[in-house]
Amino acid sequence: MDIKIQHLTKRYGSTxxxxxxxxxxxxxxxxxxxxxxxxxKTTTMKMITNYLLPDEGEILIDGKSMAEHADELxxxxxxxxxxxxxxxxxxxxxxxxYCARLQGIKTEEIPGRIREMVVICGxxxxxxxxxxxxxxxxxxxxGLAQAMIHNPSILILDEPxxxxxxxxxxxxxxxxxxxxxxxxxILSTHIxxxxxxxxxxILIISNGKLVADGTSESLxxxxxxxxxxxxxxxxxxxxxxxxALQNLPTVGLVDFADRSMxxxxxxxxxxxxxxxxxxxxxxxxxxxxxEMIPVEKKLEEIFRTLTVN
Amino acid sequence: xxxxxxxxxxxxxxxxxxxxxxxxxxxxxxFSGFFTWLYVSDIFLIxxxxxxxxxxISYWTLFFFIPALTMRMxxxxxxxxxxxxxxxxxxxxxxxxLGKFLAAMILIVISLACTFPYVLTVSKLGNLDNGxxxxxxxxLLLMSASYISLGLYASSLTGNQIIAxxxxxxxxxxxxxxxxxxxxxxxxxxxEMFSYLSLQNHFESISRGVIDTKDLVYFGxxxxxxxFLTEISLSKRKTAG
Numbered sequence: 001m002d003i004k005i006q007h008l009t010k011r012y013g014s015t016x017x018x019x020x021x022x023x024x025x026x027x028x029x030x031x032x033x034x035x036x037x038x039x040x041k042t043t044t045m046k047m048i049t050n051y052l053l054p055d056e057g058e059i060l061i062d063g064k065s066m067a068e069h070a071d072e073l074x075x076x077x078x079x080x081x082x083x084x085x086x087x088x089x090x091x092x093x094x095x096x097x098y099c100a101r102l103q104g105i106k107t108e109e110i111p112g113r114i115r116e117m118v119v120i121c122g123x124x125x126x127x128x129x130x131x132x133x134x135x136x137x138x139x140x141x142x143g144l145a146q147a148m149i150h151n152p153s154i155l156i157l158d159e160p161x162x163x164x165x166x167x168x169x170x171x172x173x174x175x176x177x178x179x180x181x182x183x184x185x186i187l188s189t190h191i192x193x194x195x196x197x198x199x200x201x202i203l204i205i206s207n208g209k210l211v212a213d214g215t216s217e218s219l220x221x222x223x224x225x226x227x228x229x230x231x232x233x234x235x236x237x238x239x240x241x242x243x244a245l246q247n248l249p250t251v252g253l254v255d256f257a258d259r260s261m262x263x264x265x266x267x268x269x270x271x272x273x274x275x276x277x278x279x280x281x282x283x284x285x286x287x288x289x290x291e292m293i294p295v296e297k298k299l300e301e302i303f304r305t306l307t308v309n
Numbered sequence: 310x311x312x313x314x315x316x317x318x319x320x321x322x323x324x325x326x327x328x329x330x331x332x333x334x335x336x337x338x339x340f341s342g343f344f345t346w347l348y349v350s351d352i353f354l355i356x357x358x359x360x361x362x363x364x365x366i367s368y369w370t371l372f373f374f375i376p377a378l379t380m381r382m383x384x385x386x387x388x389x390x391x392x393x394x395x396x397x398x399x400x401x402x403x404x405x406x407l408g409k410f411l412a413a414m415i416l417i418v419i420s421l422a423c424t425f426p427y428v429l430t431v432s433k434l435g436n437l438d439n440g441x442x443x444x445x446x447x448x449l450l451l452m453s454a455s456y457i458s459l460g461l462y463a464s465s466l467t468g469n470q471i472i473a474x475x476x477x478x479x480x481x482x483x484x485x486x487x488x489x490x491x492x493x494x495x496x497x498x499x500x501e502m503f504s505y506l507s508l509q510n511h512f513e514s515i516s517r518g519v520i521d522t523k524d525l526v527y528f529g530x531x532x533x534x535x536x537f538l539t540e541i542s543l544s545k546r547k548t549a550g
Contacts, residue, residue, distance in 0.1 A: 052547055085390030086391065087323075090323075102398045
């Protein structure tokens, strides 16, 4: 199911927790909400799940307004809230049974669904324990199982991997990727490698505003500006090469990356690429290029430039 | 309706799992039994086959137990965040409130049903007024329902159970005792108003064996008001800013 968010605004007192956010998510897409703490990720998710009502704007799921068809639309949403609240005094199976019943699953289908969730989320060894006795990783799995028990077409996951160890994180990411093929998934996180690893698209939110929307590559390109790369040119005098590079019309800045190794960092002029000219220069002077490595801006830097200020 | 029952069943289960149910049952039966059969104006002393003593004791024991029962029902969910889990499922705020109300009500019915041997015993001892007994139980049920809905409202106001307990107890005290005291100290319209507001008067009138529409309307509106306010207070989260 497609989610369409239009001009969503939510105020807490005088501060705008969410400020005029619009975006769309389609079936089979995994979208990652990225932002510093308190940026408005959770508030947006709470509005999509109808726990909070927006002050302005609209949430459309398959063209139907959440405000008007909440009872019907909520059926299609699986939600893992922030901090994963659970009834700690309930055994895992009883809890999943309760959630399944609340979701209106037919009684005869419930045991099958629970079995499936136990397998998918790897809860088999812990299924008879009380939730309070489980480690944080297993609790998180129970939270995921609860969100998916009714096979929803939309999954909203607020920090799904928080508190998990690296192995579990990889498993959960794999699970989300798997699910994302046929479902609409929105997940929030402030762990950058996580979005790169799991999401098709990234939305960066800062101070309640949507500051970036795109794939990790397109965001990189956007933030990159000028082309930057390092080259290693052999069979020539370092200073001579340096001067020759400097004189190329498309080259903006040249710097020694490693003088003894004849490595240079080149920044092209805005909007043009100097890589071909560098190659041609080397060919005409009979120098040999042994390395040419583009310097990519890390997502961390993009994130910082977009959210700090 | 089905959703309400699912919620009520889970709540009842957690009453029994957490021992709250047993504690309430034992204390309720202990107190009411002690004062009905053994102490001060017990049945053997007044030498009448009546359960009036039991109803008067229960009137007070339930008054204290119900806030203890209802205080955690919503406050805890708010505190742990599970309320968010519940209300993002396809259930309405109203279904949640009614489910919780039903669960507490069933527990009270179970406690009262456990006192049924008293009725049997007393009716063996003498000529028990059946109508009066039924009305006495009805009065207790209506009173319990009123305090449960009040307790749920208090519980929905805060994430702190102790505060919920105290709010219920203090506001209940007005209905239970103080309005009657006011009405006796005043005269004219105010006296009449407080006398109508006093839950005690209505309870006594019903447990005396007279079912008056006036009393039913009183209890009905009290229950409705409590539940209605609880629902409002729950849905306030949506727009709170």
